[in-house]
Amino acid sequence: MANQDDDDDDDDIDINPFTMLLLTDQPEPKPDNDDSSKPHSSIEDHSPNQQQQHYLRSIDSTVLIRQLRSQGLSFQLWPAATSLFSLLDNHRSHPSSSPLTSSLSSPRRLRILELGSGTGLVGITAALTLSADVTLTDLPHVLPNLDFNAQANREVLTRHGGSVDVAALSWGDVDQMEALIGREYDLVLGSDVVYHDHLYDPLLRTLGFFLLGRTVFVMAHLRRWKKEAVFFKRAKKMFDVEVIHRDGPCDGSRVGVVVYCFSPKDKSHHWDDNVGLLS
Numbered sequence: 001m002a003n004q005d006d007d008d009d010d011d012d013i014d015i016n017p018f019t020m021l022l023l024t025d026q027p028e029p030k031p032d033n034d035d036s037s038k039p040h041s042s043i044e045d046h047s048p049n050q051q052q053q054h055y056l057r058s059i060d061s062t063v064l065i066r067q068l069r070s071q072g073l074s075f076q077l078w079p080a081a082t083s084l085f086s087l088l089d090n091h092r093s094h095p096s097s098s099p100l101t102s103s104l105s106s107p108r109r110l111r112i113l114e115l116g117s118g119t120g121l122v123g124i125t126a127a128l129t130l131s132a133d134v135t136l137t138d139l140p141h142v143l144p145n146l147d148f149n150a151q152a153n154r155e156v157l158t159r160h161g162g163s164v165d166v167a168a169l170s171w172g173d174v175d176q177m178e179a180l181i182g183r184e185y186d187l188v189l190g191s192d193v194v195y196h197d198h199l200y201d202p203l204l205r206t207l208g209f210f211l212l213g214r215t216v217f218v219m220a221h222l223r224r225w226k227k228e229a230v231f232f233k234r235a236k237k238m239f240d241v242e243v244i245h246r247d248g249p250c251d252g253s254r255v256g257v258v259v260y261c262f263s264p265k266d267k268s269h270h271w272d273d274n275v276g277l278l279s
């Protein structure tokens with residue numbers, strides 16, 4: 001298991017996030033303010049090849065994902081999502097050598113929450129490869145496309161015994177989390193969710209809400225800015241943070257996607273669906 005910790009290393013150069021978005025043949029993305037101001041009716045997108053097939057060798061099945069690149073950053077696949085996609089596929093084929101195994105052990109059917117799902121590739125893949133119940137979440141204006149992708153994969157999900165639902169979750173909104181999402185998750189997933197510094201604290205508050213007892217956060221991350229060290233310093237005050245996997249450098253970069261596991265420092269707090277928070 002990889003565990004060298006380099007998040008505080010300030011030697012890395014900053015990398016323009018827009019040059020590191022993903023894969024090939026992309027137009028320059030429009031900046032996305034990550035607010036909910038975009039009307040749902042703006043969801044139409046006429047760019048070619050917006051729906052892609054992602055083949056999962058472990059279950060000989062395909063995940064269909066629609067990207068709406070002209071709609072902004074929330075509607076595109078980011079590099080860390082494809083890393084988690086591959087890790088989940090490999091985990092299904094070779095669990096004994098998978099870096100995910102210790103995070104995925106549960107005596108019951110896994111209940112998974114994905115934060116900042118974007119297109120939903122990671123959460124849908126988790127539902128398929130782990131036969132798990134997954135809640136995909138994002139800001140309200142992202143949900144129509146997330147719903148579209150959930151629907152596009154209904155048949156394959158049913159075949160493999162997985163389920164997904166879709167819900168709005170704005171990080172840091174504890175009332176919304178308590179009222180709509182609940183706490184009954186075994187695992188929280190995220191890919192490329194650390195990027196704007198004004199989102200660091202809301203994301204950490206969200207993790208503080210969900211990470212109780214044995215619930216962990218598995219996060220795939222491609223480092224772009226030195227300032228991200230601030231997020232990891234704050235995270236390490238709240239959680240045990242371990243590197244569980246590193247990919248090789250992405251094309252044209254010195255860095256690759258790193259996968260972390262965040263776990264509560266005090267594992268004695270846990271949530272009981274009937275009683276509430278127990279310690």
Ligand SMILES: C[S@@+](CC[C@H](N)C(=O)[O-])C[C@H]1O[C@@H](n2cnc3c(N)ncnc32)[C@H](O)[C@@H]1O
Pocket residue numbers: 034073074075076077078079080081115116117118119120137138139142169170171190191192193195199202
């Ligand atoms: C860089 S994208 C990554 C999307 C996807 N996880 C992936 O890897 O392809 C970050 C995601 O976080 C979501 N996001 C940003 N701010 C958020 C907030 N305050 N609350 C919830 N989600 C947020 C965005 O809408 C976007 O889908």
